[in-house]
Amino acid sequence: MAAKTCSIPFKGTAEQETKLREVIASHKDDKGALMPVLQQAQEIYGYLPIEVQTIIATEMDIPLEKVYGVVTFYSQFSLNPKGKYTISVCLGTACYVKGSGDLFDELSAKLGISGGETTPDGKFSLVDCRCIGACGLAPVLTVNDDVYGRLTVDDLDGILEKYSD
């Protein structure tokens, strides 16, 4: 087994770290401060990689595992930075019965990442979502603000190509 850490290099700045330490210090005497600290840390960095969680664990004197346990419990926290393009596949009922599960799996295979992850070049993130209100176009996915509907797996290469910049 190897540690499941983010493959994208951490690019945190000294400025971000100062901010994070200020946030932790401001919660110094609060009980149950871990949640607000994690939320603000994610605002600062956009995600919560091991480097950030280790600072939080050390400064708050909480075991790293406890921090990680909370981060992986709540879906609001992300272990990976968002890519330049976020591909969001609708797995709502209508899309799902029209085969969006296959779209998701195919994208996962093509990009080499699981749901919630980002490609090592920082380009694509893959997530699933529930119903974007375009059931008539099922199955649907979005790439940032662009919506694609009535898809089959054969359409995916063409879509990815559009974002090759």
Next chain:
Amino acid sequence: MDMVNIKINGMDYEAPKGITVLEAARLANVEIPTLCFLKDINEIGACRICIVEVSEKRGDAMGPKRMIASCVYPISDGMHIYTNTPKVIESRKKTLELILSNHDRKCLSCVRSGNCELQKLCKDMGVEVENTYDGEVTSFELDTSAAHMVRDNNKCILCRRCVAVCSKVQGIGVIGANERGFKTNIACAFEDDLANTSCVSCGQCIAVCPVGALYEKDSTAEIFEAIADESKTVVVQTAPAVRAALGESFGYPIGTDVEGKMAAALRRIGFDKVFDTDFGADLTIMEEANEFVDRVKNGGKLPMITSCSPGWIKYCEHYFPDMTENLSTCKSPMQMFGATVKTYYAEKIGVKPEDIVVVAVMPCTAKKFEIGRDDQNAAGVPDVDYSITTRELARMIERSGIKFSELPDEKFDDPLGISTGAGVIFGATGGVMEAALRTAVETLTGEELKSLEFSEVRGTEGIKEASYDVAGMTVKVAVVSGLANAREVLKKVESGEADYQFIEIMGCPGGCVNGGGQPQQPGWVRNTVDIKALRAKVLYDIDADMPIRKSHENPAIKKVYEEYFGEPGSEKAHHILHTSYVKRGLYK
């Protein structure tokens, strides 16, 4: 005490206000089964096995019957409790069937077969079909990274007993619940290997695991091979605490001394020499008492802290790296023993150290890590080759077809089987301190002690303090067991709030008698009996009956210094019996 009136299964009882339904039932001799519940450690009402029906007073009338988790629900005046209605029994059964639906049910080859809490509950609750609910199952890779144990999440039932003992009792918290819902699993941060964390190998998680998800790495097959190899001299040593608990694996009550039968069993398994780690403990006292006197006289680092417990040592290296200079440089009794066998004893019997195999039977899993540490190979080969737990020894006895209860009581072999009462109490918290005091006080004062019992440092409390006047000097000591307690005391030492000269620290609560390698006792026993006190009593009783009770009066110890080491703290003793430590820190 305020009492309230309750009914349990239609019978009237009085019970103290504020206690839980589970406790009230126990006082009335009504058993309610439990699974996740560990008193004072894991009281989370998660598994729902202890479910019962209650109806509470609402004004003058009784409220409706409701299902509650009895381990966390307090009683109220006038409460009616029903522990065995069809609804209750059906609910427990369904809970078990749901647990089984995502449990690796390879019971036949499971290390806990016959001693599994889940297995027993299924039998007791009449679970007839093991796959009532067939569906998706989670699948996990085994974590075999650590030197001492295996984590098999396919067997895990998510009771969180291990998580609670690791974080609350030991103050470590390297394992916890990751993810949520169906994906929930007990693991380390970022799913890393246990070996890469600050786990100290204490094995308390194994001791409390109700199923076969956590278990020690088993070395019994290699030892049987070594015994069968005629070119090897295989020597076994047993730690003090093993004799106080091994009997539990063979149906004896907790707190039975089986020293004689244990020696007989080891001989029948085929070990060439059956020795006693108590000898190593006496040797440790000689070196450690000398080191302490030297530190006091020559301005060495104080407080000096004992170094017998490898779980504690690793904890200090991870969590208090700046205090490693406070650790006694003495190897543990097990390692001192191994080093003495492969140097002094090897010379004496004319066998090359590489042809001697030293097996140590320990109440401990951290010893498996310790034998692989640097600077633990006095003769150029490892001081100890295999360290096995009390449980593994029980397995070897069973596998050898030895009828334990029918064995005669036998003695250890000479000369390294000769020991004192001071050596045997090492297995209980406070024992090392008391043994050291017996020797240090007589050495410093030159007078014979009138009473050998230092009762201030006895007992199972996690933190004990005492101060003694020795030859015109006041010596302040602390005795600590359990690592969360160690943290509390060390923080005070760091801040200058406490000014001890000598501290004994044992990694496991209660000391080695309650080590992570001892026979597992199920939750329902742990919750009602103070196991560590019963086992410790065995050792103090042995001590009281011993003809020699001071390490420095052990004739075999005197001889080994005369013939080999010279005097305590000599250069030779330093080379063979002392070691060094690593500043590990927390997150790399």
